[in-house]
Amino acid sequence: ADAARVLDAVKVYGRGDTEVRALDGVSVDFPAGRFTAVMGPSGSGKSTLLHCAAGLDTLTSGAAFVGGTDLSTLDDRRLTLLRRDRVGFVFQAFNLLPTLTVAENITLPLDLAGRTPDRARFDRLVDTVGLRDRLHHRPGELSGGQQQRVAVARAFVGDPDVVFADEPTGNLDSRSGEEVLRLLGRTARETGRTVVMVTHDPVAAAHADEVVFLADGRLVDRMAAPTADRVL
Numbered sequence: 001a002d003a004a005r006v007l008d009a010v011k012v013y014g015r016g017d018t019e020v021r022a023l024d025g026v027s028v029d030f031p032a033g034r035f036t037a038v039m040g041p042s043g044s045g046k047s048t049l050l051h052c053a054a055g056l057d058t059l060t061s062g063a064a065f066v067g068g069t070d071l072s073t074l075d076d077r078r079l080t081l082l083r084r085d086r087v088g089f090v091f092q093a094f095n096l097l098p099t100l101t102v103a104e105n106i107t108l109p110l111d112l113a114g115r116t117p118d119r120a121r122f123d124r125l126v127d128t129v130g131l132r133d134r135l136h137h138r139p140g141e142l143s144g145g146q147q148q149r150v151a152v153a154r155a156f157v158g159d160p161d162v163v164f165a166d167e168p169t170g171n172l173d174s175r176s177g178e179e180v181l182r183l184l185g186r187t188a189r190e191t192g193r194t195v196v197m198v199t200h201d202p203v204a205a206a207h208a209d210e211v212v213f214l215a216d217g218r219l220v221d222r223m224a225a226p227t228a229d230r231v232l
């Protein structure tokens with residue numbers, strides 16, 4: 001499967017007096033088969049890094065790659081296809097469609113791609129995130145934690161090469177948080193996928209194979225085999 005990588009990534013929002021350098025020359029690679037956590041203070045550029053690496057937003061300069069593909073070389077149509085077929089994204093705000101059921105929300109990426117869900121795979125995913133008895137409910141009838149698990153299942157349903165997750169356990173109790181973290185780790189290690197997660201939580205980060213630390217839009221540290229007390 002494909003790795004993800006950014007090289008000399010710079011992202012500037014606004015201009016003049018209101019200019020913000022959200023990323024100030026970040027180079028980092030997220031290897032296939034590895035679960036990487038991104039940590040850092042609020043405003044350090046974590047969400048921006050994820051959005052640009054996933055092709056949801058463009059860099060001001062530098063490059064973002066998925067596999068061998070430099071995202072800046074793709075036209076809108078090819079970028080949309082890459083996001084649809086090769087990248088899964090778990091948004092902080094879930095981005096679920098309120099009129100669709102849980103099952104329909106989860107399979108949405110497949111429907112958009114004109115693909116038929118693989119029944120066995122769908123069932124496994126639903127059991128992993130513990131939504132078996134909620135499949136016909138709508139997001140408004142679910143707790144925040146359940147909605148978050150729908151968002152996680154949706155990111156994985158298309159079997160993407162790379163999954164980016166922005167605070168995927170932020171709304172979960174510790175038990176369902178553990179389930180989601182194990183899913184993220186297992187997907188990376190057992191299927192060779194690339195999994196990248198932003199988190200504030202040292203206990204969540206300890207599930208990753210490596211943690212990279214951002215501060216003021218720069219990569220300031222990285223730590224292999226993290227433990228919660230070393231990350232703190």
Ligand code: ADP
Nearest residue numbers: 013014020022041042043044045046047048049
């Ligand atoms: P983090 O995820 O680490 O909290 P962000 O990537 O969200 O950091 O933000 C990094 C910096 O960029 C912050 O100063 C933030 O206010 C700014 N920023 C993020 N998104 C935008 C935007 N759309 N327009 C202007 N500034 C933004």
Ligand code: ADP
Nearest residue numbers: 047051055056057083090091092093094095166
């Ligand atoms: P967060 O809460 O992590 O900042 P948001 O859900 O607010 O994430 O979305 C962040 C950005 O990504 C927004 O600018 C939004 O327009 C963009 N975005 C959201 N969903 C998609 C999508 N499916 N395709 C492309 N861009 C998207």
